[in-house]
Amino acid sequence: MNTKVATTSTRRTLFRISRKSGESNLHGYLFISPWLIGFLLLTLWPIAQSFYLSFTDYSLLASPVWTGMDNYKRMFFDDADFVQSLKVTFTFVLVSVPLKLFFSLMVAQLLSKSMKGMSLYRTMVYFPSLIGGSIAVSILWRNMFGVDGYINKVLAVxxxxxxxxxxxxxxxxxxxxxxxxxxFGSTMVIFLAGLKQIPQELYESASVDGAARWRKFYHITLPMLSPVMFFNLVLGVIGSFQMFTAALIVTRGGPMHATYTYALFLFEKAFKHFQMGYASALAWVLLLMVALITVLNFYVSRFWVFYETDGGGRK
Amino acid sequence: MNALRPRWSRHLALIVFSLLMVYPIIWWLGASLKTAPEMNLPTIWPSTPIWENYSAGWDFSPSPHTFAHFYANTLLMEVGNVIGGVVTAAIVAFGFARLKFKFRGFWFSILLMTLMLPGQVTIVPQYILFNRFEFTDSYVPLILPHFFGGGAFFIFLLVQFIRGIPKDLDEAATIDGASVYGIFLRIIFPLIKPALVTVAIFTFIWSWDDFFSQVLYLSSVDKFTVGLALRMYIDQFEVQWGQMLAMALLSVLPSAVIFFLAQKHFVEGIATTGIKG
Known part of the structure; x- marks a missing residue:
């Protein structure tokens, strides 16, 4: 008798759970549907389509014409601009990403202590980044670094x-x-948030042990901050690969294509020369490059990024 | 005494450094008030400020419109972007943070992967798509994407924020007979308002600065944003640097004002993503 009651109630609960999970699937997908539709429509479908287009000749006016590997062959064997834009972009990434990381970390260190006037300093340091991506700053730069620009006049003094x-x-x-x-503002703010999460006890016990300041930095701050460093590194690399506005406004890719970044090259091929097929091939090569470098970053991170949950410390 | 010394050196370092950082902006302010010959002198401030740079720049001779028109255009776009981003990001984030459904983990990792996807990869087919529906040279391609969750970064930020809200609240509401929609509307939505402010601010500033999409989709001067109007200055035969710098300076003002009003949200907003690992 008892068992019978138990089974019916179990069955009832089971029924309720399965009905509930069906319902919650529906609710779940309903809630994420805006993103899901956007992802399928504006990300997945375009990626797939650009893969197809990368094997075609397409000018937007006529239908795409299948040309096989021609776009890729042209890119690697027959286009000096492609090689040049790679050179420019890699130089840009390799120099500006480490510099930016280094500066932001140093400044975050300076700004992390709580003292009077700190919020004013933070605002001043962050301000250039706030207006950074805008065309206005590119205009400013163009003027300051021109032949008759401000920088030269100051140097002349x-x-x-x-x-x-x-x-x-x-x-x-x-x-x-x-x-x-x-x-470097947003990178710096992320470092700042990371610095605030390092337990103060670590520094205190290190002080008790008589550790010098740079030792604390090297043995506590750096390892504890390495996940944040990694985050900034990955996003910094990806962002630098897409440098566009400044290259277009400040230098227009010149002189002699010295600042012809990959993003600018791709943009011109697609929307100035209307070579949509070739631009799609460029986009796919960009995707593969960025993916490869990101995977490499994740792989290498195992050797230098320290997670507290690992249990052991990195010496 | 000893405890004071590092403080002073820190202040000194900070003052020098902050001034170095904002120096170009101070020069910019001065230069926007200079005459053309004065522009290239190594002085910071003009002998007599030329306020006409602002009024003449605002009227903008090479175009039939004044800058008021371009600001109205940009704000129109911004209203759509901010509303779309805030509302849909909150909805999607609630789904990921609180509801259990099949393949939730899978979709969430896809979402995180799109964070790392360079925009240029999808731009050509997106353009073709919008072109096919004759949406080019309209604000649709600029606004519509914001209605699809407002961007992976914001969804991620809000998911982290919602995860920090105790689940007891939801459970209590469920016992009181609230549906998931009730929980979202009456409990979670009011509680994530601070994070939504962050989303709104970032959306505003990033859309303002998103020159790439604007230059791509808007072609008639009539519909130009402030950024595109500024570019017309450079393309003139003889560049009016004073006027151009004045208008460029005005163009960063909205972002600056919003930043100063909501400064606290910036650091907090980023800190709540908990990117510590």
Whole structure:
């Protein structure tokens, strides 16, 4: 008798659970549907379509014509602009990402202590990044680093002869790198949030042991901050690969394609020359490059990123 | 004495550094009030400020419109973006953070992967798509994407935020007979307001600065945003630097004002993503 009651009630609960989980599937998918539809429509479908288009010749006016591997062959064997844009982009990424990480970490260290006036300092340091991506700052840069620009006039005061920073192929890319590093604010804020989560006891016990400041930095701050560092590194690399506005406005990709970034190259192929097929192939190569570097980053991270849950410390 | 010294050196370092950082902006302010010949002198401030740079710049001779028109355009776009982003990001984030459904983990990891997807990869087919529906040269391609969850970053940020809210609240409401919609509308939505402010601010600033999409989709001067109007200055035969710098400075003002009003939200908003690992 008892068992019978038990089974019916169990069955009833089971029924309720299964009905509930069916219902909650529905609710769940209903709630995420805006994102899901957007993902399928504006991300997955475009990626698939650009894969197809990358094997075609397509000018937007006529239908795509299948050309097999021609776009890829042209890219790797027959397009000096492609090679140049890779060179520019890799230089930009390799120089500006580490510089930006280094500066933001140093500044975050400076700004992490609570003392009077700190919020003012933070605001001032963050301000350039706030307005950073806008075309306005690119205009400012173009003026400041021009031949008759402000930078040269100031240098002249000190008796240093300036140069056309933007018109000289040797220095043009460096003005863009400087612009990028100047806007280290959001990277810095993320470091700042990370620094605040390091337990103070670690520093206190290190002080008791008589550890010097740089030792504390090296043995506590760096390992504890390494997940944040990794996050900034991954996003910094991906972001730098897409450098566009400054290259378009400050230097227009010139002089002599010295600042012809990959994103600008792709944009011009697609929307100036209307070579949609070729641009799609470029987009796919970009996707593969970024994916490869990100995977590499994740792989290498095992050797330097420290997670507390690992249990052991990194010596 | 000893305890004071590092403090002072820190203050000194911070003052020097902050000034170095904002120096270009101070120069910018001065330059926007200079005459053309004065522009290239190594002085920071003009001898007599030329306020006409602002009024003439605002009227903007090469176009039939004044900057008021371009600001109205940009704000129109921003209203759509912010509403779309805030509302749909909250809905999607609630689904991921609180509801159990099949393949939730799978979809969430896809969402995180799209965070790392370079925008240029999808831009060509997206353009073709919008072009096919004749949405190019309209605000649809700029606004519509924000209605699909407002971007992976914001969904992620809100999911982290909702996860920090005790589940007891939901359970108590369930016992009182609230549906999932009731829980979302009456409990979670009011509680995540601070995070939604962060989403709204970031959406506003990022859309304002998203020059790439604007230059891509808007082609008639009539519909230009502030950023695109600024670009017309550069394309003139003889660049009016004073006017251009004045208008460029005005164009960053909305973002700056919002930033100062809601400064606290920035650091908090990022801290709540808990990206510590």
């Amino acid at each position: 000190f008796g240093i002869e300036g140069r056309g920073w933007i018109s000289d192929p040797d220095s043009a890319l460096w003005t863009l790198i400087l612009l990028n590093v100047w806007q």
